[in-house]
Amino acid sequence: MTRFLFFGPFESKNLDWSNFSAPPLGVHRLASYLKNQGHHADVIDPDLEKIATERDFRIFVEGKRYDFIGISPTHITLENDLGLAYLAKKYSPESTIIAGGPEATFAYDLVMDNSCVEIVVIGEGEKPTLELARAGRVGLEKIPGLILKDKERKIKTGPNKALNNEEFAEVTMAMDFSRIPYDRYWDATKRFYMADLESSNLQLRARRNQEIYTVRFFQANYCPYNCTFCSSHRFQDNASGGDKTKVVSLTGEQFIYLVKKAYDTYPQIQTVILQDDNFMVGLKNKKIERLVDLLTEEKQQGGIPMGLSFIAQSRVDNVNLERLNLLRRANFRLISYGIESFSQRMLDEICKETTVERAEQTLQDTLSVGIRPYLNIILTAPNSTFYDMFQTIDRTVHYIERGAEAGSYNTIIPLPGSRIEVTTRGSDLVEYREVKIPFTDYTFKKAERIFPKDSGLREMIHRFDEIIEDRKSEFMDTHKMGHLPKISQSASSKATRLNTLIRFATLYELAKEMNVQPYGGMADGEIPRIQGLSSKF
Numbered sequence: 001m002t003r004f005l006f007f008g009p010f011e012s013k014n015l016d017w018s019n020f021s022a023p024p025l026g027v028h029r030l031a032s033y034l035k036n037q038g039h040h041a042d043v044i045d046p047d048l049e050k051i052a053t054e055r056d057f058r059i060f061v062e063g064k065r066y067d068f069i070g071i072s073p074t075h076i077t078l079e080n081d082l083g084l085a086y087l088a089k090k091y092s093p094e095s096t097i098i099a100g101g102p103e104a105t106f107a108y109d110l111v112m113d114n115s116c117v118e119i120v121v122i123g124e125g126e127k128p129t130l131e132l133a134r135a136g137r138v139g140l141e142k143i144p145g146l147i148l149k150d151k152e153r154k155i156k157t158g159p160n161k162a163l164n165n166e167e168f169a170e171v172t173m174a175m176d177f178s179r180i181p182y183d184r185y186w187d188a189t190k191r192f193y194m195a196d197l198e199s200s201n202l203q204l205r206a207r208r209n210q211e212i213y214t215v216r217f218f219q220a221n222y223c224p225y226n227c228t229f230c231s232s233h234r235f236q237d238n239a240s241g242g243d244k245t246k247v248v249s250l251t252g253e254q255f256i257y258l259v260k261k262a263y264d265t266y267p268q269i270q271t272v273i274l275q276d277d278n279f280m281v282g283l284k285n286k287k288i289e290r291l292v293d294l295l296t297e298e299k300q301q302g303g304i305p306m307g308l309s310f311i312a313q314s315r316v317d318n319v320n321l322e323r324l325n326l327l328r329r330a331n332f333r334l335i336s337y338g339i340e341s342f343s344q345r346m347l348d349e350i351c352k353e354t355t356v357e358r359a360e361q362t363l364q365d366t367l368s369v370g371i372r373p374y375l376n377i378i379l380t381a382p383n384s385t386f387y388d389m390f391q392t393i394d395r396t397v398h399y400i401e402r403g404a405e406a407g408s409y410n411t412i413i414p415l416p417g418s419r420i421e422v423t424t425r426g427s428d429l430v431e432y433r434e435v436k437i438p439f440t441d442y443t444f445k446k447a448e449r450i451f452p453k454d455s456g457l458r459e460m461i462h463r464f465d466e467i468i469e470d471r472k473s474e475f476m477d478t479h480k481m482g483h484l485p486k487i488s489q490s491a492s493s494k495a496t497r498l499n500t501l502i503r504f505a506t507l508y509e510l511a512k513e514m515n516v517q518p519y520g521g522m523a524d525g526e527i528p529r530i531q532g533l534s535s536k537f
Ligand code: B12
Pocket: 006, 009, 011, 019, 020, 021, 022, 023, 024, 025, 026, 027, 029, 030, 069, 070, 071, 072, 073, 074, 075, 076, 077, 098, 099, 100, 101, 102, 103, 121, 123, 124, 125, 126, 129, 218, 221, 229, 230, 231, 232, 275, 276, 277, 409, 413, 415, 416, 489, 490
């Protein structure tokens, strides 16, 4: 039996402040699978465990005789994840340090050159790690899907073919929910909602409980679109050596099995979040109908609770009114859309391959059937203008006024593996930062943001950085709030909306200060409109 330990991404903040605030699903799926195959595999979420010092870390590895210790870096958390790799080697020198996931797959040079990671697993982790478990330390060159560090050289062992339908179903169904300490994540979300949970408003309490008691799973493997800022669509293609990956997903029956498995483990659950990039991609209406029928049947038979609700992510052009009505029947209560922008010029620039009209239609349809849309927004791309930014703010606020939620970024993150990372690399549009690897004296240069070319917009974004934390503190003081999780993709939709509204109001404030017309002139009307929405819902 081989012994594995996997660390989820490390924000290095208390969970209450974390952007992730949800279990690292990739390493949990991997660990469940390896365990099913007769191996030992533990998962540690370093934020959940509040790792802050070497001492906090040691107890998880020292004397535990792990053969492999793995990190799962994301671009945002990379330096912290590498810090964990160093500590793992320090306190468990006999273990082999490995890394996997999208960041390690695309940025293996960065990962290996700046840490003691010896092996990177590219693409989906299940097949290569199972082979690693069998091989131990010998004959690694024969295991496809690895990058091996050999002094200064990196040896690629060959492609890791994407999981096919059967394999995908096998690894997904193996998910052992009992090994995910959901109750501890729920406690973190609860702390944010204390006041609402104590309120006499029963409806509000019910809503907050729906947001707290959630579980997540991933029921389709892939997104075949080609947006320039995203790396999802290239993850499996790249690992499999350029083959075009096929979208595979669970059947309706398998889906129900998984929902029931989660419910049996955690009878408190009220919401299932489907983390697939695009829940409806490749799904025929018939399959959605079947899924809805199966869910309804299961609810009627008492296999899952009547009130169980669902959240999914989708492109705006993968849904229509008919589909939305079906989803509503199955109690889908929120759909998160990659809107990005309400400027057609910007949508074309980032190759979103859809139109503003389609986005508007889908948002209206979603609201009309009683599902809450969540808008994922990016305010600028390299060729953006003030129009792109403020048009997008205006339409987003319009939908928040009608009940939508939204999370927004000012700039694009140059994610390794995305097309925009390649086309802007080394240019003066990219902001690099020398980051320190915690628990070490090492630093490295990390690309963090892609700025627009427009000098006015650039100045506004820089000024925004200088004042945004103050604006958040002022907001929290005024509303007597303990804390506001850091950025936009929090598990809690209220926190997300508040962040977004504070950000939008701050941008209008700057438009006024910088005399950016016509937006500066609109600020006195727009700021109260935006701020007024913070206490709604
Ligand atoms: C759900 C999700 C979230 C959730 C996370 C909830 C959670 N804790 O799981 C939320 C909404 C919080 C979130 C937030 C963000 N996310 Co996100 N998210 C996703 C999404 C859609 C699915 C992740 C998932 O569950 N996958 C399913 C599991 C089963 O697969 P997996 O994680 O890839 O793991 C497999 C392999 O990668 C591998 N593997 C992974 N780790 C390891 C480690 C080892 C040692 C080994 C051997 C193998 C291995 O094995 C696993 C099993 O096969 C992905 C896109 C995607 N399709 O993956 C983006 C993605 C991970 N997110 C991304 C980003 C950028 C963000 C945000 C910055 C927001 C944003 N701007 O989009 C924040 C930042 C979070 C942070 N603090 O770092 C990027 C990360 C790219 C990168 N290079 O880092 C992705 C890839 C999307 C993209 N744009 O390309 N995200």
